[in-house]
Amino acid sequence: MPNKTQFIVLNDAIRARAIIALKNLPLGMAVIMQDSTRTLAQNAALWPALRDVAEQVLWCGKARSKEQWKDIFTGSYFKGEYVPNIDGTGVIALGAKTSLLSKKEFAELLEYIYAFGAQHQVQFRRDRAYWLAYYDRLTQPKRARHA
Template identity: 40%
Template sequence: MSRATLVLTSDVIRARALAWVSKAPPETRIEFKAPKRTIPQNARLWAMLTDIASQLTWHGVRLTADDWKLVFLDALKAELRLVPNIHGTGFVNLGRSSSDLSKAEFGDLMEIIEAFGAEHGVVFHSSALEQEGMRA
């Protein structure tokens, strides 16, 4: 086995994890990570980003939902790390990927987006506002 991931959602899967650990060869690396975002959280995020992208310009530039995601990820991380690109014509932001966020961090990201949207008059559509069970 070169790589495998289990999400501990039941006793059966927990037992499978224990069996794998007991049979793993020496020097096998095992990682434990916080739960990732849920499917409803992901759907809500993209609905919110689409609403913002369709309603706002940023410093005179119309950004895509993907662009806005990077803006908000940067706000969540609150740390700027830039390096020159390989051609010397610009910079690369060494930011964080949303796939690395835990459910709690993902909830924090959506709160930043909601606050920004409220400050800038964004009207979120109902699919973006369905909040039960999507934050944590």
């Protein structure tokens, strides 16, 4: 299994630790820098939003599952490619995998879902503001507990 160390640069102290680790890397190691992927709050927001859409909107005259709505939204927003299925009885969308989306891309997908919901009178149990506040709570430094 390859050796892997990951730094999410949130402040100067983490940046300094990453620089030290970089200076001490043996030759031949690969370094990859990329945008952070989705946050826990974004992921937590996705499934309730998909559930609300699934419970309130018919698509092509049928109720669709949360998983099907996820495929519909990712294929639509990210302009997925559509290919025939193996037996030729339908098509399959080759959309983006949400686990690989950046925070920005995931935020855009969530906004797309909420906009669709607004156009189709979906009553979301939790709105965008709730999940933003949830994210803020997740990212706040933990306070020491006093006995």
